[in-house]
Amino acid sequence: MNTQYFPIVRAKAGEMEALKRLDASTIARCTPISEVTKLDGTDLERARKRSSTPYEDYLDKRAQSIAAVFKGKHVILDTSQWPVGFATEGGEQVLSYVCSALSELGVIVCPVIGYDRWESIEYQETIKSMVLPEKAFFCIRLDSIAIEDFGDLDHLDEIIEDMVASAGLNETSTPVLVDIGDVTRLPVQEVMEIVETAYGHMKGLGFDYIVMSASSIPDSIEKAVKERDSTGLVQRKEMIVWKGFMSANPNASLYFGDYGIRNPRASDIIATNMNVKIRYTISNAFFIARGHSVQGEDGYAQSQKLSRVIVNSVHYRKPEFSWGDLKIMECSLGGITGSSTNWISFDTNHHIKSVAAEIFEFTTQLAAVSARV
Template sequence: MAMAQYWPILKARAGEFKALARLRDHEVSTLQPLFEVSPSDDGPTHAGLKFVRQLRESAPAGLTVGVDTTYARVNDDGRPLIMEIANDLALWGIPIAPVIRLQDPDEQFSACGEAARLHNETAIVRLGSITTDPDPVADSSRISRALSIAKINRERCHLVVDMADVSSERDVSRAEQIARNVLDSLGNQEWASIVVASGAMPSAITNVPRNEATPLARWDWELWKRLADRGPDFGDYAIAHPEMQGPVPRGPIPSLRYTTSDHWWIYRWARNETGGNDSFYDLCKTLVASDHWPAEGSNFSWGDSELARCARRQPGPGSATQWRAWGTSHHLAHVINELASSPAS
């Protein structure tokens, strides 16, 4: 069986783009990132321009990026933002696949179709949301209608079955049954690929103890393993919660979300007497001495090379954006390695 592709659903924030820019060639070939355009206090047009600039500065050659404008659907003058983004990125030769959500208005379906025709005629149909589960019965006719309006062939579309937040054994069991029902109903159709995605990172880690590593279960990975007999690709929300969060509070204490086989290890380190973020050096020293530090060490990913540097107390210790970038970089590399060695591959 071929190796499953990895579909991280990423927030369009600086940390994620920094990690994207540092992907290695073999990682690019197995990665299909889907970005959710983040809303902006300056309006959707600004959000779209910022997204284009960030993607242009960070996207590796040969990478096609899914673009979901759910959180900023139209620009300041009411036109579909996906078309503005598609037009701009076409000029730069950066391929995208627009994301169709079944709750979108007809105008959005049409715009996604136009955007797809600018970019390899490829699109992504994303089922489910933060508040709504995929429905294999109702979604079947909705998909046909949306693709008819968009004028896109089904075999040019990737299907993402998004189970959103799974944070317990009970959540996983429930999500597994729903996902199996969707795969039974829609999985025999001519899709370019089928992905099962979910996220298990909590919305906040402020209740995690300080100055020690705390494990949190990767229930999203557990869900995919239970469905691996059906052969879907794997999707998650990397090290973020599925819901679009507000701005990061200013000056958070040094922290890191570090991915291992079945857990994330959450590190939160209190500031020391010197103030600033110097205690991140102590955090990293603890990490590299742990049994979940990879055998490859700093060579495992760009993020790990930065964490190893900080463990040697080489300046500087970074800030919340860098910590998120380094944790995301490690996570992407870890999942790709995991999929390559998975029995389902």
């Protein structure tokens, strides 16, 4: 059964804390796709004041935070947010630099090969020169450019074939991530058509291990819940599509992935007037409790009121369900308030636990139905 979950998570403090707090059985059912975000803006300015090698210091810290959770385990590593030709102070490409750092720290690191980057000769040479540790593998990521190229299959096949030959890939053991990205404006049927097309074609090319990923959560809370100090539901289209596809094709090797509780385009910059909110994952949807600007009444302390909304709703599981649920209960009782980074941790921890359980329950039911037919 394809019970493994592939959450795309940023290698940031909030997400790493959420992963660290997961129970052993949940973490065993997760293969994270860890995105090392680019160092820029005010963070880069501060880093330059502290060190003559700000990029390498930053990447070392990201590797250490990943290794603190996943030493001895598989992690799929993606650095697509960095410019394709970017090099560290020592002249090394970001992908190979972080892979080397993680390997030295005992992580079984599996680099992502980006379809959208393959036209760069420098990028190709980086991939060709990488020697993977034992049990590691490459992962091909098909993003929006590749999805468009499904309309020109000869061109797509030429690029995929070149990837396979250049990197020495084995199609049967190389996962393909079909990353649809932000689907907030796409109807479920269109997302389903993308998945069906991509899955069918990649299987035809000999790939056995297909992962779909998308995100239905908007890039701003105002688009999710229009009214301040209110609640709303956001449909998780990616989960609905995956369940629909698997129900129609119970023997398919399509695995599920998503972007957690963040939109793929969401900024890491914390706005001074951000709205306090809790994004609580439920079956096929997000239940969102939205407050108002932190500059308004109660500031971050709004989280205590919003936590009571979650706890008193029909959707709340129980404090024992996850560390995130425990922190929501503590906040509802006035024990904590939490920063924006804390709430990314709490919400992400509950989300991953919830989705891993949802996948396991669905595939178990599907297997039972298939066995009776």
